[in-house]
Each structure stands twice: as C-alpha cells, then as structure tokens.
Amino acid sequence: xxxxxxxxxxxxxxxxxxxxxxxxxxxxxxLDHANKAGKKILMSGGGRCNFTNTNTTPANFLSANxxxxxxxxxxxxxxxxxxxxxxxxxxxxxxxxxxxxxxESSKLIVRMLLAEGADAGAxxxxxxxxxxxxxxxxxxxxxxxxxxxxxASVVVATGGxxxxxxxxxxxxxxxxxxxxxxxxxxxxxxxPLTLSGKHQARFEGLSGLSLPVEARAGGAxxxxxxxxxxxxxxxxxxxxxxxxxxxxxxxxxxxLPGLDAAAALRQGRAERPAAELKTVLAGLLPRxxxxxxxEVWLPxxxxxxxxxxxxxxxxxxxxxxxxxxxxxEGYRTAEVTLGGVDTDEVSSSTLMSRRQPGLFFVGExxxxxxxxxxxxxxxxxxxxxxxxxxx
Ligand SMILES: Cc1cc2nc3c(=O)[nH]c(=O)nc-3n(C[C@H](O)[C@H](O)[C@H](O)COP(=O)(O)OP(=O)(O)OC[C@H]3O[C@@H](n4cnc5c(N)ncnc54)[C@H](O)[C@@H]3O)c2cc1C
Numbered sequence: 001x002x003x004x005x006x007x008x009x010x011x012x013x014x015x016x017x018x019x020x021x022x023x024x025x026x027x028x029x030x031l032d033h034a035n036k037a038g039k040k041i042l043m044s045g046g047g048r049c050n051f052t053n054t055n056t057t058p059a060n061f062l063s064a065n066x067x068x069x070x071x072x073x074x075x076x077x078x079x080x081x082x083x084x085x086x087x088x089x090x091x092x093x094x095x096x097x098x099x100x101x102x103x104e105s106s107k108l109i110v111r112m113l114l115a116e117g118a119d120a121g122a123x124x125x126x127x128x129x130x131x132x133x134x135x136x137x138x139x140x141x142x143x144x145x146x147x148x149x150x151x152a153s154v155v156v157a158t159g160g161x162x163x164x165x166x167x168x169x170x171x172x173x174x175x176x177x178x179x180x181x182x183x184x185x186x187x188x189x190x191x192p193l194t195l196s197g198k199h200q201a202r203f204e205g206l207s208g209l210s211l212p213v214e215a216r217a218g219g220a221x222x223x224x225x226x227x228x229x230x231x232x233x234x235x236x237x238x239x240x241x242x243x244x245x246x247x248x249x250x251x252x253x254x255x256l257p258g259l260d261a262a263a264a265l266r267q268g269r270a271e272r273p274a275a276e277l278k279t280v281l282a283g284l285l286p287r288x289x290x291x292x293x294x295e296v297w298l299p300x301x302x303x304x305x306x307x308x309x310x311x312x313x314x315x316x317x318x319x320x321x322x323x324x325x326x327x328x329e330g331y332r333t334a335e336v337t338l339g340g341v342d343t344d345e346v347s348s349s350t351l352m353s354r355r356q357p358g359l360f361f362v363g364e365x366x367x368x369x370x371x372x373x374x375x376x377x378x379x380x381x382x383x384x385x386x387x388x389x390x391x
Contacts, residue, residue, distance in 0.1 A: 003029045005391045006142060006151035008130050008171070010037035012380035013363025014157030015113040015124070020388025022120025029151070030117070030124040031144055034167030037126055038110035040159070043166065044377070049106035051085065052078040052381070053374035055098035060375045062243055063368045064184060068343035069379060072351070076385035078378055088112040099373045133175055139358055153358045153391040157384070160337025160364040161186060168331070172365035173340065179356040182342040184367045188334030189243035192234035193251070196326040202296050203228055209286050213237050214254035218244030223257050232325065240372050242328055243338060253321040256284055262315025265303075269311065273304035336376055340367045350390035351383055360387045 005021050007014045010032035018028045036042070041049055053060070056078055058070045082100070085092060090112060091103035102108055117124055131143040139152040158172035173183045195203060207230040214223040215237040227235035245251055256264065261284075268280035277300050281290035294300035298314060306314075328334065341361050345354045351366075353359040362383040370376040 001029070001147060001149045003027045003149065003151040005029070005153045005155060006031065006140065006149055007155040007157055008032075008175075009157035009159060009363075009365075010034075010124050010126060011157060011159050011363065012038065012041055012113075012377055013159075013384040014155065015117055016381050016384025017155050017157060017360075017362055017388040017391070018122035018124065019113065019116045019120050020385050021391045022117060022122035024389070026391060028117075028120075028122035029149060030122060031128045031130050031146070031149075032124075032126045032167070033129045033169075035127050037114060037124055039166040040163070041110050041113075041377075042106050043163075044106055045101050045374075047106055048101040048104075049109045050095070050099050050101050050374040050377070051092070051109055052081050052100050052378045053098045054078045054082075054094075054100065056375055056378045060371045060373075061368050061379065062189075062338060062370075063343060063366075065343045065367075068346075068348045068366075069368050069382075071348045072382040072386040073378070076382040078374075080385075081378070081381050084112065084116065085109070088115070096373075130171070133178070135179075135356060135358075153360060155360040155362055155387055155391060156341075156365055157362050158365050160340060161331045162188065162334040162337050164331060168337075172361070175359075176341045176361065176365075179353060179359055181345050181353065181355055184339040184342050186337050186339040187246070188328050188331050188336075189338040189369050190239045190335035190372050191242045191328040191330065191333060192229060192232060193238055193242055193245065193325040194232040194327045194329060195324070199324045199326070200232065202292070203232075206288055206292060209288055210235060211255070211286050211289065212257055214257040215241040215251065216254070217241045217251045218246070218249050220244040223254075226253070231329065233323070236372055239335070243336075243369060243371070245325065245328075247327065251323045251325055253323055254319045255289075255321050256318050259284070260315070261318040262312045265306075265311040265315055266308065269303040269306060274302050276300050276302055277306070335372070336369050337364060338367075338369045340365050343367050349386065351387040352390060360391060362387045 004026040005028045007030040142149045156172045206228040209228045213226040222240035224237035225235045278294040363380045
C-alpha cells in the first residue's frame with residue numbers, strides 16, 4: 001500500500017490534517033488503533049464538544065516555547081472552523097464568552113470531519129494497530145495490522161496520555177525519541193486536585209459544594225467556579241490552575257473574588273454586631289463552608305468582639321487562602337497532557353521535524369497545551385491545518 005501521507009491517529013488533529021492534505025490532492029491514509037475515530041471529541045464538552053474559543057490567542061497555551069503556536073494559530077482561526085461547522089449546518093451556541101458548543105451532540109463534529117475527509121479522498125481506518133515505523137528511501141515503511149504501508153510523509157497525531165480508556169498511548173513520544181527528538185516531561189493537566197490527610201479531613205462532608213473563587217498557582221490565576229469533591233477540589237477554576245500546579249507549588253484561593261472581604265466583614269459587624277462570624281460569613285459564602293471555616297480555621301465569636309485589625313487579617317486570609325494539594329487525579333480524568341515533543345525541534349510553520357524530513361507532529365503530542373474552554377481543539381485544528389498544507 002503506497003500513500004503520500006500516513007496519519008497515525010484519527011483524533012481532532014489527525015482528521016484535520018487528512019482533510020487539508022486530501023483537498024490538496026495528496027493520497028492520505030489515517031490509521032487509528034481505537035475502534036472509532038475521534039473518541040475524545042465524542043466525550044468532549046459533556047457530549048456537546050466545546051469545539052473552539054473565539055478569544056483564542058497564543059497566551060491561552062502553555063509551552064516551553066510560547067511563540068511556537070503563533071504561526072499555525074494565525075493561519076487557521078476559530079472563524080475558519082466555525083465556517084466548516086456552519087457549512088454542515090451544525091447548530092452551536094456560545095456558553096460563556098468565546099466558548100462555542102454544539103447545540104445537539106459532539107457526534108456531529110466527528111461526522112463532519114469524517115465527511116470532509118471522505119470528500120477530500122482520505123481513507124480512514126480504525127481498529128488498526130500501528131507497529132514499527134522505519135525511514136526508508138523516499139519516505140517511511142510502516143508495519144500495521146493492515147499490512148505494510150509505505151508513505152512519503154508520516155504525521156504523528158497520537159495525542160497525549162489523558163484517558164487511556166479512550167485509546168491514549170505514548171506511541172507518539174516513542175516515535176519522536178526513535179528519530180532523535182527530545183520529549184519534555186509529561187504530566188496531567190486540566191485535572192482535579194486531590195487532598196490528603198488532615199487537609200482532606202477538613203473538607204470532609206463538603207463534597208458537592210460549589211462557589212466562585214480565584215485560584216492562583218505558578219504565576220497564573222483563574223476566576224471561575226470551584227467544586228469540592230470527595231477526593232479534593234475540581235471545577236473550572238481548579239482545572240485551569242492545575243496546569244500550573246505541581247507538587248511543591250503553592251496554591252492559593254481567593255474565596256471572595258471581586259469583593260473587599262475586610263470591608264464586607266466590617267459592614268457585617270456594623271449591621272449585625274451580635275451575630276456570630278459564621279452567620280455573617282454565611283451571607284458571603286455557602287453556609288456549609290462558612291461553618292466549616294469557623295470550626296477549623298477562624299475564631300467564631302459575636303462580630304462586635306472583633307477589632308478592625310482582626311477583620312483586616314481575616315479579610316486578607318479569605319482573599320489568599322492557602323491550600324495544600326497532595327496531587328492530581330492523574331491521566332484517568334485529566335483533559336490534557338502537559339509537556340510532550342519539544343517544539344524546538346519542529347518547524348512552527350509546517351510542523352515538520354527538524355531531525356527527520358517527512359515526519360510531522362500535530363496536536364496534543366507536542367508540548368503545546370491549551371487552557372480550558374475550546375483552546376485545545378483550536379490547536380488541534382490549527383496544527384492539523386498547518387501540517388496538511390505542508391505534507
Ligand atoms: C474528557 C475530555 C473532554 C475534553 N473536552 C474538550 C473540549 O470540550 N474542548 C477542547 O478544546 N478540548 C477538550 N479536550 C481536549 C481535547 O480532546 C484534546 O486536546 C484533543 O482531542 C487533542 O487532539 P489530538 O488529535 O492531538 O489527540 P486525540 O484527539 O487524543 O487523538 C489521538 C488519536 O490517536 C490515537 N492513537 C493513540 N495511540 C495510537 C497508536 N499507537 N496507534 C494508532 N492510533 C493511536 C487515539 O486512539 C486517538 O484517536 C477534552 C479532553 C478530554 C479527555
């Protein structure tokens with residue numbers, strides 16, 4: 001079997017590469033070992049696929065080289081993808097500013113990508129394991145469960161390690177190493193944080209409680225909802241900040257974001273001097289959390305007994321609450337994998353390896369990781385488009 005382009009991985013980036021390369025008249029074969037194409041797309045956005053974010057900028061991505069993503073993102077914008085979605089009459093809505101979701105189902109996005117691929121003449125085969133890849137004269141020879149395949153170019157679109165049950169493997173990293181690439185250390189991102197020991201015990205019984213916070217770690221801060229889980233902390237604010245957190249990095253929460261907490265407490269004292277702190281705090285925070293704060297951390301007394309300085313200290317503490325996380329829930333629940341193929345050894349305009357001509361890396365296998373909110377798919381579409389134009 002002879003092809004111009006072999007794409008390994010029929011996920012978001014691989015399918016986009018196949019569409020763009022196929023439209024250019026390239027003979028394209030896409031192979032995936034999973035039994036279906038685009039399994040992560042199907043799972044994404046709670047089944048409604050947050051397929052892009054109209055506010056995408058390079059600042060929404062983590063990478064050892066923050067400039068790497070710029071070229072591909074500039075050449076395939078969220079509006080290019082929206083145009084494809086609109087052409088297929090897939091209804092969508094903006095959930096929070098910039099975040100676009102399907103009205104109906106993620107299935108429509110996968111169906112659209114497969115239809116576009118078929119239209120462009122690309123062949124997509126699922127349930128096919130890819131074994132060994134060798135560089136040969138004029139390209140590559142690949143051993144697959146379908147038989148031997150020869151291709152002038154190979155595009156590695158195998159994604160990251162998150163959610164192994166959906167087909168995630170480290171195969172892309174192995175290929176990268178085989179051809180002399182550096183693979184930067186990987187870890188789970190956009191993932192719930194876990195608490196343990198006394199830190200977990202202090203949150204006991206609060207599972208299910210949600211509140212707006214500003215979560216800060218590693219120089220980044222995100223204002224959004226936080227959810228207490230039975231293992232620790234989750235919700236969008238925590239998922240976002242988890243990509244900046246590592247063991248040893250401080251995590252701080254502003255429990256009353258946008259509010260001058262000390263002023264709110266002074267006002268509470270003026271209005272209800274006989275009320276206890278937990279009652280006043282329950283007007284500012286979920287009641288169960290207010291009570292727990294006063295059981296474990298804060299002195300619960302009638303408001304009139306607090307001096308100004310004490311309320312100022314308490315306000316400062318509520319605005320910068322330290323949390324000791326013990327770890328993350330790991331790849332089992334992580335939305336993305338941080339780290340990966342070092343972008344220094346890949347062309348930012350073509351996504352081709354600088355070590356092995358004809359070898360390309362697209363999507364999450366690279367050391368480019370988006371924030372929560374449709375950015376990761378936008379990177380998959382944009383990097384797939386860039387490679388599809390170059391293969
Ligand atoms: C639960 C969940 C929800 C998400 N929701 C969103 C969202 O709403 N918006 C957003 O922007 N991002 C979301 N993401 C992140 C997004 O899904 C990924 O960043 C994106 O899919 C990466 O695209 P990719 O093509 O690089 O990799 P993937 O889409 O993961 O595709 C990689 C493909 O390679 C295949 N593969 C792996 N190893 C091999 C091998 N050895 N041989 C053959 N094939 C192989 C896999 O089966 C898979 O089909 C979510 C992720 C998860 C896990």
